[in-house]
Amino acid sequence: MVSVRSIANTPSSLTPNDLPWIIEHREDRCTLCGQCAAVCPVGTLKLAYMRKRMPHLVLSATERGSSYKTFVGIRQSTEIGKRCIGCGTCAMVCPNEAIHPVANAERDRFRFVNSPQGEPAKRGGRRNAPGASLLDRIIFDRISMLTDPALDAGRHEFSCNTLLGRVLPPEEYVRRKLAGEWIPPVREIFPFVIGSMSFGALSPNMWLGLLQGVAYCNEVLGIPVVMATGEGGCPPWVLRSPFLKYIILQIASGYFGWDEIIRAIPEMQCDPAAIEIKYGQGAKPGDGGLLMWFKVSKLIARLRGVPEGVDLPSPPVHQTLYSIEESVMKMIQTMSMAWNFRVPVYPKISGSTSAKSVLNNLVRNPYAGALMIDGIDGGTGAAYNISMDATGHPIAANVRECYLDLCAQGKQNEIPIFAAGGVGKNGNVTQNGMALIMLGASGVHMGKFIMQSAAGCLGTESNRCNVCNIGLCPKGITSQNPKLYRRLDPDQVAQRVAETFMSIRTEMKKIMAPLGRSQSLPIGMSDALGIDDKDVAERLNIRYVC
Amino acid sequence: MCRLAMKTASEPFSPFSVLQAMEAMQEGYDGSGLGLLLRGLKFADYKYNAADPILSGIAHSEAALARLDHIMDKGGFTLKYDHEYDVKKAMIEAQDRHKYVLRVYKKPASWSKLSTQQVEHELMLTRLALRADGEAHGNDLTAFSLWPDVVMIKEVGWPLDIGIALGLDSGRITSRICMAQGRQNTNYGINLYACHPFFIQGVATMTNGENTAFIPIKDWLTGRAYPGYIGYQSDSEVFAHILHYVTKQLKLPLETYKHVITPLKNEELAVHPQGDFLRGLRDACRRLIIDGPNAVIGTLPDETSMLVMDAKKMRPATVGGKPGEWAIASEMCGVDAMIPDRDRSKDFQPMREHTVIIPPDRQELQIWSQFDQLPIHQAA
Numbered sequence: 001m002v003s004v005r006s007i008a009n010t011p012s013s014l015t016p017n018d019l020p021w022i023i024e025h026r027e028d029r030c031t032l033c034g035q036c037a038a039v040c041p042v043g044t045l046k047l048a049y050m051r052k053r054m055p056h057l058v059l060s061a062t063e064r065g066s067s068y069k070t071f072v073g074i075r076q077s078t079e080i081g082k083r084c085i086g087c088g089t090c091a092m093v094c095p096n097e098a099i100h101p102v103a104n105a106e107r108d109r110f111r112f113v114n115s116p117q118g119e120p121a122k123r124g125g126r127r128n129a130p131g132a133s134l135l136d137r138i139i140f141d142r143i144s145m146l147t148d149p150a151l152d153a154g155r156h157e158f159s160c161n162t163l164l165g166r167v168l169p170p171e172e173y174v175r176r177k178l179a180g181e182w183i184p185p186v187r188e189i190f191p192f193v194i195g196s197m198s199f200g201a202l203s204p205n206m207w208l209g210l211l212q213g214v215a216y217c218n219e220v221l222g223i224p225v226v227m228a229t230g231e232g233g234c235p236p237w238v239l240r241s242p243f244l245k246y247i248i249l250q251i252a253s254g255y256f257g258w259d260e261i262i263r264a265i266p267e268m269q270c271d272p273a274a275i276e277i278k279y280g281q282g283a284k285p286g287d288g289g290l291l292m293w294f295k296v297s298k299l300i301a302r303l304r305g306v307p308e309g310v311d312l313p314s315p316p317v318h319q320t321l322y323s324i325e326e327s328v329m330k331m332i333q334t335m336s337m338a339w340n341f342r343v344p345v346y347p348k349i350s351g352s353t354s355a356k357s358v359l360n361n362l363v364r365n366p367y368a369g370a371l372m373i374d375g376i377d378g379g380t381g382a383a384y385n386i387s388m389d390a391t392g393h394p395i396a397a398n399v400r401e402c403y404l405d406l407c408a409q410g411k412q413n414e415i416p417i418f419a420a421g422g423v424g425k426n427g428n429v430t431q432n433g434m435a436l437i438m439l440g441a442s443g444v445h446m447g448k449f450i451m452q453s454a455a456g457c458l459g460t461e462s463n464r465c466n467v468c469n470i471g472l473c474p475k476g477i478t479s480q481n482p483k484l485y486r487r488l489d490p491d492q493v494a495q496r497v498a499e500t501f502m503s504i505r506t507e508m509k510k511i512m513a514p515l516g517r518s519q520s521l522p523i524g525m526s527d528a529l530g531i532d533d534k535d536v537a538e539r540l541n542i543r544y545v546c
Numbered sequence: 547m548c549r550l551a552m553k554t555a556s557e558p559f560s561p562f563s564v565l566q567a568m569e570a571m572q573e574g575y576d577g578s579g580l581g582l583l584l585r586g587l588k589f590a591d592y593k594y595n596a597a598d599p600i601l602s603g604i605a606h607s608e609a610a611l612a613r614l615d616h617i618m619d620k621g622g623f624t625l626k627y628d629h630e631y632d633v634k635k636a637m638i639e640a641q642d643r644h645k646y647v648l649r650v651y652k653k654p655a656s657w658s659k660l661s662t663q664q665v666e667h668e669l670m671l672t673r674l675a676l677r678a679d680g681e682a683h684g685n686d687l688t689a690f691s692l693w694p695d696v697v698m699i700k701e702v703g704w705p706l707d708i709g710i711a712l713g714l715d716s717g718r719i720t721s722r723i724c725m726a727q728g729r730q731n732t733n734y735g736i737n738l739y740a741c742h743p744f745f746i747q748g749v750a751t752m753t754n755g756e757n758t759a760f761i762p763i764k765d766w767l768t769g770r771a772y773p774g775y776i777g778y779q780s781d782s783e784v785f786a787h788i789l790h791y792v793t794k795q796l797k798l799p800l801e802t803y804k805h806v807i808t809p810l811k812n813e814e815l816a817v818h819p820q821g822d823f824l825r826g827l828r829d830a831c832r833r834l835i836i837d838g839p840n841a842v843i844g845t846l847p848d849e850t851s852m853l854v855m856d857a858k859k860m861r862p863a864t865v866g867g868k869p870g871e872w873a874i875a876s877e878m879c880g881v882d883a884m885i886p887d888r889d890r891s892k893d894f895q896p897m898r899e900h901t902v903i904i905p906p907d908r909q910e911l912q913i914w915s916q917f918d919q920l921p922i923h924q925a926a
Contacts, residue, residue: 144838146756156858159811163829173830174796177823186829188812410769413833516758519808519857520835527761 011113014078018109020463021086021101023076029098032072036090036099041472041484044077044084045099074099080116087458087465089474103462121385124468124478126425126448127283127377128389130461133422134396134536135432141530141545144516151518153509158518160508161224162191162443164274165344165369167414184369185344187273190217190225191521192433192504194497195374195420195445196250196276196348198230199257200291200300200312201381201468203485205493206455206477211238212490213454213497214246223501226273228445231289231314233257233303239264244272250348251335252278253288254314256304262338271343274369275335279318279327280350282378282395282421284387288314292382294471297480325361332367344369351375351393351421359402363411372445373398375421379448381478382469395421396439400540403440403524412524416442424449425461430507438525439540451477454496455488548742548754549728550863551880552843554851555871556908558588558720565709567875567883568728579728580705581741583750584697586722586849592627594650594695599623599669602698603647603676603689604738610687611645613679621672622654632713639703642686646712648697648719666747669693670774677739688738691745693847697721700741723845727752740779744786747774748847751789753782754876755840755861760784766833767791785842788834793846799921800852801914802827804901807836808857810916819919843874853902865902865911866893872904872911 016022023045037045050073055066076084084101091100114121144150165186168176176183194214199207210227217225231252238244239261249272251258280286291300291312301308318327328347335345346369349358355373362368375395380388399419406412419441423432425448433444451457455477458465468478476488512518515528522528530545531537537544549571551564561584568580587594601618605611618625629648635641657665673692680687690698697719701708705728709715727742742752757763760781767775767787772795775787785807792803809828815821828835839860844852853863853874865874866881866888873884881893896902899916 142758144756144758151858157811163832167829167832170791170796170827170830173826174798177826183826407765407769410766410771412769413766413830516756516838519837520759520832522759522762522837523833524762524765525759 012080012116014080014110014113016076016078017104017106019076019078019083020104020108020110021084022104023074023084023090024100024102025074026098027073029096030074031096031098033095035093035095036074039089039093039474041087041089041467041474042082042085044082045090046075046077047072048075080110080114083110085465085467086463087467087474089458122382122469123385123388123463123466124381124383124470125459125466126379126388126461127422128461128463128466129377133377133425133432134394135422135435136426136428137533138431138435138529138531138542139545140434140438140511140515140528141543142528143514151513151516153506153513156513156518158509158512159520160190160505160512161188162521162523163187163416164189164226164346164418164443165416166367167416169414182341184367185342187226187344188224189273189443190223190501190505191437191443192225192429192501193248193418193443193445194225194227194450195447196228196230196248196278197381197447197451198232198250198289198291199235199303200232200295200480201230201478203473203476203479203488204299205485205488205490207235209488209490209493210450210454210497211243211246212494215243216494216498217501218246221498221502223505225501228276231256231278232291232300233260235303236260236264240267240269242269244268245270247272248274248276250276250278251331252314253316253318254312256306256312256314259305260303265338271339274344274346275339276372277331277335277345277347279324279347280352280374281348281380282351282374282376282392283380284383285350285352285392286316287383287387288316290314290382292469292471295480300480324358328358328361328365328368332365336367341367346370346372348372348374351395351398353393355393355398356402356405359405359415359417362415363406363409368415370416370418370442371402372418372420373402374445375419377422377425378420380468392421395419395436397539399436399441400439404541406440407524412440418443418445420445420447424453429453430504430511433504434508434511434522435529437521437523438529439542440524440526442521442523450497450500453500455493548876549880550726550742550752550754550841550843550874550876551884552723552725552752552845552851552874553872553884554723554845554849554904554908556722557870558586558722559724560714560717560720561724561726562709562715564724564726564884565705565714567873567880568705568726570883571728571875571877571880579702579741580700580708581727581743581752582699583691583725583743583745583845584719584721584723585695585845587695587697588720589627589629590718592629592650594627596695598626598650598652599692599694600697601647601649601651601673601676601689602691602696603687604643605645605647606642606686606688607644610680610683611647613683614647614676614687617672617676617679618651621675622656623651623672626650626652629719632716634711634713637707637711638701640701646699670747674773674776693745693748696745696748696750698743698745700738702738723849723851725750725752725843725845737779739777740783742780742782744777744780744783746786746790747794749786749790749793749844751782751786751842751844753785753840753842754863755782755856756838757781757784757836757840758838759836762833763788763836785836785840786844789844791834800846800850800903801901801920803852804854804899804916805920806831806834807842807854808898809835814917818917820922824920841876849906851904853896855896855898855900857898859896859898862895864893864895865904866890867911869909872908874902
């Protein structure tokens, strides 16, 4: 046995087999073109010269007993920063299908040492909870069999839209209308909203593609889709464009981008769809946003009013925040006033057992336009693993509890609840969204799903890719590097956005028709829901079915 | 499916004629129940003062009847007339009906200082107290209505049989309005209260169809914390409560009811003279939008009758008649049976935008369209 020091052995040394993804490379098919190594976003692949010994029997004393052969092959880095992320871009470019990443079937040892320099593991993307989600398991079982003829999803008209904004109780509405008093602004929108993803987190091409697609949905398809900006403002030309009405502007604790927005107000052609005040997000409750320095390009720096190439952390809390009551009051009223009370303003919070308290506070604030609750399965551009994996509250029970609380007060029509966090994480976006709507949400936000559906995001719940945080998105979705984002054609993204929403609308009808619903979105129609788990059924106050 | 018949006439008529119309439509229902509402009453045995409240219900035992007496006495009501139905017990399926209550009371003297609205509220609370008392004692006491000039009967069985079993063919009771519905609510559980018509503070409706938006509407109405918005053993009960809410709580004209339950679409509101008001109303009353195929027939305390459809009009209903006498039924043969000598070419089947209104004078049929201007000038 050789001495230990003659082999590489530190506490953190890894072999390819210890990593989450292992590169499978077929030398017999490889043309050595090098494209895989050139395209690998994390640089895990390298073409390397390798030498192997060719022993053979020699009887002559003048010749050596072995010879060596040199060949060129692919090597996988075992450095933590350069580990394979499983994105599969190598397989995408390989002309001969000679290479692809394979998920390590063993529990990878990598996670135990993924804290170099004492920095805990971070990633972008998702919670990595594979398998059917709870929302995937909710079925729609109150099929209208009593009355004929049933509705026809293909032939009948369906009212699929929802309301965003404070709705007055009918008595108060009639009184104010007759007295000519202020009526809070309300937007009629499609209940599936493109959730907050900032211009900064997303590449310019992705953002433009989304906006083009949203505009097409509104102006050509008649689907009133809106999208939220996330923190970080909005490109100046969009602020002064007629497309602003499809955009929910977000203000978060860093207030990034708001100088630009406020300055643009006098020149705005229309009002934004709404203002979202971010207090928390589902993927990383208690954390502020973070835009890493390498994503702070010249454009982003200008938009946010900061120098180029610096980290942009938002504080976990709003600096003006003493309590949620005070903050909600101050910020909602300030934002409402900025647009002369013509724009709905609402807070976004992390899913939490305290969501009900926030909600009840909003109920008493006559300017609050909605409550957006983001559950633990929500996505993010960058977060510590610990936050993403284990901090937060699942959305279903949170929404249900809040809705039933509103029902008890008779105010379920006054403050719409929007839900997010895992909607469509396994592709079942309409099912997940409609389940949340029937549990009591007025609509849902989706982020990861739209990136996957509209831009081909490679991320999965099995921790594939999930490196939105490092600015090296292989598809060019979450990168500010022109070399990467030029891979994404905005027109194609726009087309996929339109296709996605057309498909959601049809699926909504396919759910609503058998339930006998067509006149209004079935918010709170919990009698239509069933699940094959007694405990969940009891918790959500829906039917247990088996 | 349910079958419905309603007749309104200037001259009182026997409810039995409406039950015969139900018989004409018998193919459509299973005879699982009958609900009757009579308004504008005339008793052969008693000169009735239309301001006196009438209690309708069933006492299923002697003890229940005693408790009923106790509650009414305690409330200060004075019994003026106790109608004894000529009951043929053998013809009734249920064997626990001790007494079908139809009693005329004099309002408590202490109410003389109360406003009309307060009196109406007290009447409702008394009815609810009777209902709660029955429910607390194994449902041995059922109170359908306590209201001036209104009688209600609900029973399980075949409509004509129930009519004969209660002696309604004798002509002892006649009325200017009779609403009848055959079949119990079968969407949810069988329950006497679940039988149409539904009643609250003089407002009554009966429905043919299925209200698929029942749960969200029920949840919203329950959240009003209004004592009368309870029950909901049937998905159709909400139609009565919405009509009550619109006319009595919001104090909006009857025509608004249609705008609440089946609001117009955006593009239609955009060209409506009161589109702005109606769009806001639609948002504010969003949880009251009905769904599924439904035909709703209603009557109001002033003897106005009405008929509306759901927005996709998937339940039939026909209205026909002549000045002084009108009938609404779910089948044409029902209208034929009630008013045979009318001009059939003037029969009307409302479409999704219509509200058919028969005003108390019963001289003509008003067909009001949702696209027309509403009779509220301030909102224009």
